[in-house]
Amino acid sequence: xxxxxxxxxxxxxxxxxxxxxxxxxxxxxxxxxxxxxxxxxxxxxxxxxxxxxxxxxxxxxxxxxxxxxxxxxxxxxxxxxxxxxxxxxxxxxxxxxxxxxxxxxxxxxxxxxxxxxxxxxxxxxxxxxxxxxxxxxxxxxxxxxxxxxxxxxxxxxxxxxxxxxxxxxxxxxxxxxxxxxxxxxxxxxxxxxxxxxxxxxxxxxxxxxxxxxxxxxxxxxxxxxxxxxxxxxxxxxxxxxxxx
Amino acid sequence: xxxxxxxxxxxxxxxxxxxxxxxxxxxxxxxxxxxxxxxxxxxxxxxxxxxxxxxxxxxxxxxxxxxxxxxxxxxxxxxxxxxxxxxxxxxxxxxxxxxxxxxxxxxxxxxxxxxxxxxxxxxxxxxxxxxxxxxxxxxxxxxxxxxxxxxxxxxxxxxxxxxxxxxxxxxxxxxxxxxxxxxxxxxxxxxxxx
Amino acid sequence: xxxxxxxxxxxxxxxxxxxxxxxxxxxxxxxxxxxxxxxxxxxxxxxxxxxxxxxxxxxxxxxxxxxxxxxxxxxxxxxxxxxxxxxxxxxxxxxxxxxxxxxxxxxxxxxxxxxxxxxxxxxxxxxxxxxxxxxxxxxxxxxxxxxxxxxxxxxxxxxxxxxxxxxxxxxxxxxxxxxxxxxxxxxxxxxxxxxxxxxxxxxxxxxxxxxxxx
Numbered sequence: 001x002x003x004x005x006x007x008x009x010x011x012x013x014x015x016x017x018x019x020x021x022x023x024x025x026x027x028x029x030x031x032x033x034x035x036x037x038x039x040x041x042x043x044x045x046x047x048x049x050x051x052x053x054x055x056x057x058x059x060x061x062x063x064x065x066x067x068x069x070x071x072x073x074x075x076x077x078x079x080x081x082x083x084x085x086x087x088x089x090x091x092x093x094x095x096x097x098x099x100x101x102x103x104x105x106x107x108x109x110x111x112x113x114x115x116x117x118x119x120x121x122x123x124x125x126x127x128x129x130x131x132x133x134x135x136x137x138x139x140x141x142x143x144x145x146x147x148x149x150x151x152x153x154x155x156x157x158x159x160x161x162x163x164x165x166x167x168x169x170x171x172x173x174x175x176x177x178x179x180x181x182x183x184x185x186x187x188x189x190x191x192x193x194x195x196x197x198x199x200x201x202x203x204x205x206x207x208x209x210x211x212x213x214x215x216x217x218x219x220x221x222x223x224x225x226x227x228x229x230x231x232x233x234x235x236x237x238x239x240x241x242x243x244x
Numbered sequence: 245x246x247x248x249x250x251x252x253x254x255x256x257x258x259x260x261x262x263x264x265x266x267x268x269x270x271x272x273x274x275x276x277x278x279x280x281x282x283x284x285x286x287x288x289x290x291x292x293x294x295x296x297x298x299x300x301x302x303x304x305x306x307x308x309x310x311x312x313x314x315x316x317x318x319x320x321x322x323x324x325x326x327x328x329x330x331x332x333x334x335x336x337x338x339x340x341x342x343x344x345x346x347x348x349x350x351x352x353x354x355x356x357x358x359x360x361x362x363x364x365x366x367x368x369x370x371x372x373x374x375x376x377x378x379x380x381x382x383x384x385x386x387x388x389x390x391x392x393x394x395x396x397x398x399x400x401x402x403x404x405x406x407x408x409x410x411x412x413x414x415x416x417x418x419x420x421x422x423x424x425x426x427x428x429x430x431x432x433x434x435x436x437x438x
Numbered sequence: 439x440x441x442x443x444x445x446x447x448x449x450x451x452x453x454x455x456x457x458x459x460x461x462x463x464x465x466x467x468x469x470x471x472x473x474x475x476x477x478x479x480x481x482x483x484x485x486x487x488x489x490x491x492x493x494x495x496x497x498x499x500x501x502x503x504x505x506x507x508x509x510x511x512x513x514x515x516x517x518x519x520x521x522x523x524x525x526x527x528x529x530x531x532x533x534x535x536x537x538x539x540x541x542x543x544x545x546x547x548x549x550x551x552x553x554x555x556x557x558x559x560x561x562x563x564x565x566x567x568x569x570x571x572x573x574x575x576x577x578x579x580x581x582x583x584x585x586x587x588x589x590x591x592x593x594x595x596x597x598x599x600x601x602x603x604x605x606x607x608x609x610x611x612x613x614x615x616x617x618x619x620x621x622x623x624x625x626x627x628x629x630x631x632x633x634x635x636x637x638x639x640x641x642x643x644x645x646x647x648x649x650x651x652x
Contacts, residue, residue, distance in 0.1 A: 134605060137598070138602050140598060141599040141602065144595055144598050144599065145585060145586070148586070148590060148592075148595050149652075153255075153256075153297055154651055157648050158645060158648050158649075161641070161645055162585060162599060165581070165603070166602070169602075169603050169606075172606045173605055175606075176605065179609065180609045289651065292519060293519065294515060294519065296647075297651075310515070310516075310519055312512060312515060313512075314510065314511055314512030315511075316511065316516040317512075317513075320448040320451040321444070321448065329440070330516060333519075333520030333521065359451065
């Protein structure tokens with residue numbers, strides 16, 4: 001099995017084999033997201049407390065989940081590129097960082113928009129939003145370091161180390177922000193008390209989450225293949241491909 | 245003994261050198277020859293252990309001392325303090341008298357009490373070179389060590405290097421100017437884009 | 439030990455950096471009453487937080503200076519090549535940063551607290567929290583400095599990279615001081631300090647090897 005995994009570490013193998021995945025992912029994400037949007041934003045019931053504005057949840061929650069897991073995926077790729085020195089892992093880190101940053105921004109923006117009807121202001125320092133903001137800064141840090149250090153291999157390694165340290169610190173940051181929030185929580189916030197969601201609500205939510213993930217992997221795969229071609233532009237297989 | 249086997253290095257998509265082979269025995273010197281940008285400094289860094297992204301093997305049988313373009317002399321400390329620190333990095337602790345003798349050999353006896361900021365570039369380099377006299381490293385990696393020195397300074401450095409070779413050490417150096425005492429040394433030529 | 443003495447000697451002979459960061463902090467603290475209000479009742483609850491933030495900022499700003507000097511003159515390379523364990527070198531550099539940047543601020547805290555109308559017992563707890571928390575700041579700042587050493591805009595980049603990691607220390611430190619020493623935060627802060635002391639020098643050593651191979 002190791003040998004099979006090892007094959008995927010070669011840019012040429014990865015490029016040629018992953019091409020087949022793209023139409024699959026595109027179709028899946030298109031269908032699932034489309035269905036989820038239709039179900040969640042149009043058909044599903046309005047919340048008895050929040051009215052129609054609860055529908056932002058169908059975008060905000062998947063984005064928030066994806067923001068965190070994309071950071072974890074980036075850090076795992078970074079760890080792989082550091083330990084096994086795989087160039088494809090380094091390319092993976094480079095290509096996923098902007099996607100993750102944008103998803104985090106989306107989560108922040110939708111969270112803020114959701115806050116207006118719920119709490120009356122566009123920004124509120126609750127634990128989750130604050131953690132998401134810090135997550136955005138973690139992404140921005142990795143992006144900034146990569147940018148400043150140039151294209152060399154050592155630049156990639158420094159940014160990878162930063163990503164791994166970020167992942168290790170993430171639980172500590174989340175815990176401390178949680179404590180900070182529960183201490184200063186004004187009495188009117190009752191975010192912890194939510195009635196159980198009916199299927200008509202968590203159904204579309206689940207669909208949106210799956211659809212978001214499918215779209216995320218699609219975007220990452222396209223970017224990664226593009227980056228691999230860019231990096232290996234002088235090698236034989238790319239030259240041959242370009243001649244066709 | 246130092247041996248290089250099939251050493252190749254790529255930096256930022258450029259091939260610096262490919263399939264280098266060399267073997268240097270105790271008492272021998274090797275000169276790395278090449279124009280600016282041909283990868284000399286990277287090769288020195290690989291030999292010193294500072295750079296690890298290469299293919300091939302480097303086998304060293306003894307500890308090495310590396311002096312690159314920037315030689316580790318801090319402006320706030322005096323020459324004696326700098327020398328003491330550089331030697332202590334290799335766990336060598338000596339009496340101040342010996343340090344001053346080494347500095348004197350490189351014609352630095354008057355300015356020993358001032359911080360190195362008051363010295364010229366050539367003088368600072370000689371502070372770093374004084375370490376060569378007192379070190380116990382068997383392999384010396386001197387990248388452009390002869391540059392920025394005046395003729396007496398180069399003469400002292402040549403003497404020190406020759407004494408090192410006579411005692412069974414290894415010297416690997418690069419120099420844009422020819423060094424007459426080492427004209428007969430083996431050469432490793434790096435071509436740009438080879 | 440000799441490494442630490444060297445760092446301290448260098449720092450003492452050119453104290454401009456340490457004095458500058460001290461002046462910066464005093465200036466920023468002075469700006470707050472000017473910008474908000476001189477009313478002591480409104481300033482006092484903010485005092486602990488403001489002084490913590492100012493400490494954090496000046497640690498960040500001072501961090502890359504000493505390392506930049508060592509990188510430029512080649513000492514960093516020689517330290518990486520030396521027989522000393524690299525994590526020890528990084529730990530010593532963090533200690534030197536703490537002595538040059540955080541310690542003066544710690545000693546200045548009573549004056550800063552007085553400028554923000556804080557009573558003495560709160561100032562004492564503030565200093566206690568800084569004693570436990572500022573070494574953590576120094577350790578992270580040294581990690582950030584090593585990540586950005588030799589890069590073009592390193593002093594602007596460093597805060598962006600490291601600030602998120604300083605949030606837990608900031609929260610725990612300020613909470614411990616504000617609640618007048620509630621044991622939970624003290625233990626958590628001490629635990630964070632131990633964790634940082636044991637892990638960050640090694641992480642910084644890994645980054646140091648990357649830095650000198652640029």
